[in-house]
Amino acid sequence: MLEFNNVTFLYDKAPVLSDLSLTLEEGNFYYLIGKSGAGKTTLFQLIYFNLFPGEGSVSLNGFNTETIRSSDIPKIRKKLGIVFQDFKLLEDKTVSENLDFVLRITGTGRKERNKKILKVLADVGLSHKIHNFPNELSGGEKQRVAIARAIINDPVLLLADEPTGNLDPETSAEIMEILHKINARGTTVLLATHNYNLVKKAKNKILKLENGKIIKVVLKQKSA
Numbered sequence: 001m002l003e004f005n006n007v008t009f010l011y012d013k014a015p016v017l018s019d020l021s022l023t024l025e026e027g028n029f030y031y032l033i034g035k036s037g038a039g040k041t042t043l044f045q046l047i048y049f050n051l052f053p054g055e056g057s058v059s060l061n062g063f064n065t066e067t068i069r070s071s072d073i074p075k076i077r078k079k080l081g082i083v084f085q086d087f088k089l090l091e092d093k094t095v096s097e098n099l100d101f102v103l104r105i106t107g108t109g110r111k112e113r114n115k116k117i118l119k120v121l122a123d124v125g126l127s128h129k130i131h132n133f134p135n136e137l138s139g140g141e142k143q144r145v146a147i148a149r150a151i152i153n154d155p156v157l158l159l160a161d162e163p164t165g166n167l168d169p170e171t172s173a174e175i176m177e178i179l180h181k182i183n184a185r186g187t188t189v190l191l192a193t194h195n196y197n198l199v200k201k202a203k204n205k206i207l208k209l210e211n212g213k214i215i216k217v218v219l220k221q222k223s224a
Helices: 040-047 070-077 095-105 110-123 139-151 169-184 196-200
Strands: 002-011 014-024 029-033 055-060 080-083 157-161 188-193 205-210 213-219
Touching: 002 040, 014 040, 014 055, 014 213, 029 169, 029 196, 040 055, 040 157, 040 188, 080 139, 095 110, 095 139, 110 139, 110 169, 139 157, 139 169, 157 169, 169 188, 169 196, 188 196
Parallel strands: 029 188, 029 205, 080 157, 157 188
Antiparallel strands: 002 014, 002 055, 205 213
């Protein structure tokens, strides 16, 4: 569903990614690890076509960076869900209004919007916070809203950029449980993290980004 084919990306003439090739298969859960500055955020931006390779190509769900038209970029982004470390919620809107805003952009009718909002809030355990504003929520609750917003349009791929970076261990574990439940329903998940404790417990594919390349792909098997 996602393929990087010999991708090179330069920033200020210095290579961030260099001849990087990568394939993500549908329905899997992947961890992306690497030091700060290794290029994880750049890789994410290439996936949602906010950046384009200097060399090579990125293909996602039938679209390719070499041939995609600017008018098609919103179409591919509708197939993606993105969760950020700093939530990026609209502070002057309630939880419901934050979710409704996303659905209005995609032209969803009012009745269907209400149905989807109730469903995703139930998925993340926040039905009781539907009328609260972001400043009335804890960090973990804000991240749950961000996840609800990311999955409300049923994405084929969920990108999570350090989703537990600002959270305590207990809340981080709760967020990870939600992400794994989303993956179990068929959504492919790519999670970038500095938290190696999360990775140590992982039973998923682990991609390591170093020196501009994916240098290691490890599949940890469940113990018998």
